[in-house]
Amino acid sequence: xxxxxxxxxxxxxxxxxxxxxxxxxxxxxxxxxxxxxxxxxxxxxxxxxxxxxxxxxxxxxxxxxxxxxxxxxxxxxxxxxxxxxxxxxxxxxxxxxxxxxxxxxxxxxxxxx
Amino acid sequence: xxxxxxxxxxxxxxxxxxxxxxxxxxxxxxxxxxxxxxxxxxxxxxxxxxxxxxxxxxxxxxxxxxxxxxxxxxxxxxxxxxxxxxxxxxxxxxxxxxxxxxxxxxxxxxxxxx
Numbered sequence: 001x002x003x004x005x006x007x008x009x010x011x012x013x014x015x016x017x018x019x020x021x022x023x024x025x026x027x028x029x030x031x032x033x034x035x036x037x038x039x040x041x042x043x044x045x046x047x048x049x050x051x052x053x054x055x056x057x058x059x060x061x062x063x064x065x066x067x068x069x070x071x072x073x074x075x076x077x078x079x080x081x082x083x084x085x086x087x088x089x090x091x092x093x094x095x096x097x098x099x100x101x102x103x104x105x106x107x108x109x110x111x112x113x
Numbered sequence: 114x115x116x117x118x119x120x121x122x123x124x125x126x127x128x129x130x131x132x133x134x135x136x137x138x139x140x141x142x143x144x145x146x147x148x149x150x151x152x153x154x155x156x157x158x159x160x161x162x163x164x165x166x167x168x169x170x171x172x173x174x175x176x177x178x179x180x181x182x183x184x185x186x187x188x189x190x191x192x193x194x195x196x197x198x199x200x201x202x203x204x205x206x207x208x209x210x211x212x213x214x215x216x217x218x219x220x221x222x223x224x225x226x227x
Contacts, residue, residue: 037218044116045203045218091156098161099144099210100169105155 002027004094006104013082014112020067021077021107023092029053033095034068034075039106040088048090051075079109087111115140117206117219125225131192134222138185138206144168145187146216147179150201159202162187163210191224199226 003026013019025034036048051059051068059066063083067076079086092104118137126132138145146169147159158171162181181187185206191198201223205216 035215044220045205047215047217050215098169099146099163099207099214099216100158100161100171101146101148101156101205101216102158103148103156105153 002029002094002096002102004092004102004104006090006092006107008107009105010108010110012110012112013079015082015084017082018078018080019082019109021079021090021092021109023075023077023104025073025075025092025094025102027073027094027096029096031097034066035093035095035101036064036066036075036077037091037093037103038086038088039091040085045091049077082111084111084113117204117217119202119204119219119222121222122220123223123225125227126194127227128194128196130194131190132194132224134189134191134202134204134224136187136189136204136206136219138187138204139217142206142208142217143185144207144210144214145181145185146205146207147187147189148203148205149173150203150221151199156203159189161210168210194226196226199224 034051039045063080089106094102144163146161148156161169179189201221203221204219207214
């Protein structure tokens with residue numbers, strides 16, 4: 001079975017600073033996809049960034065980047081220049097070649113002005 | 114393009130009743146997945162439908178069922194409601210099943226069972 005673990009239930013960061021959210025996963029698959037989703041308070045979940053396991057290069061989307069360590073089964077999210085609008089619940093997710101997503105329990109991030 | 118829509122947005126039911134939730138995917142999307150979100154458990158996968166067929170199923174009792182129509186709209190049904198079924202139910206659509214297609218989430222239906 002696939003499991004996704006987010007060991008930081010809550011985090012906070014000062015505006016304009018950098019924060020890293022951790023995620024580890026467990027799988028015996030060699031081909032899979034990893035995602036970070038953001039769920040702002042009372043708003044819809046949206047995709048932040050994704051990574052294909054066969055790609056060694058870490059994905060980057062503007063201020064968001066990942067540190068993908070396949071051997072360690074680690075997939076952390078780094079947010080640079082944190083903004084107030086980054087305050088949200090962040091979910092790490094794993095997907096095999098089918099369409100079944102496995103989500104972690106989430107990290108609640110608060111950006112402090 | 115319109116996003117994923119879910120109806121109703123809020124629902125209050127009594128134990129023992131049944132409930133039906135509806136999800137309309139993004140136009141052109143044929144895969145619809147359902148998730149249960151609770152504070153303690155996070156998001157748990159219920160099932161996925163693709164082209165009117167259930168493709169994957171999570172570890173939920175048979176009281177939870179679903180279906181998909183030819184226009185890709187999907188419904189989820191929960192029978193004999195229990196207090197523990199109180200949750201935010203999220204629907205997500207994607208273009209296809211498999212591959213690295215992103216899932217787009219709806220706003221959710223907040224179900225409260227009293």
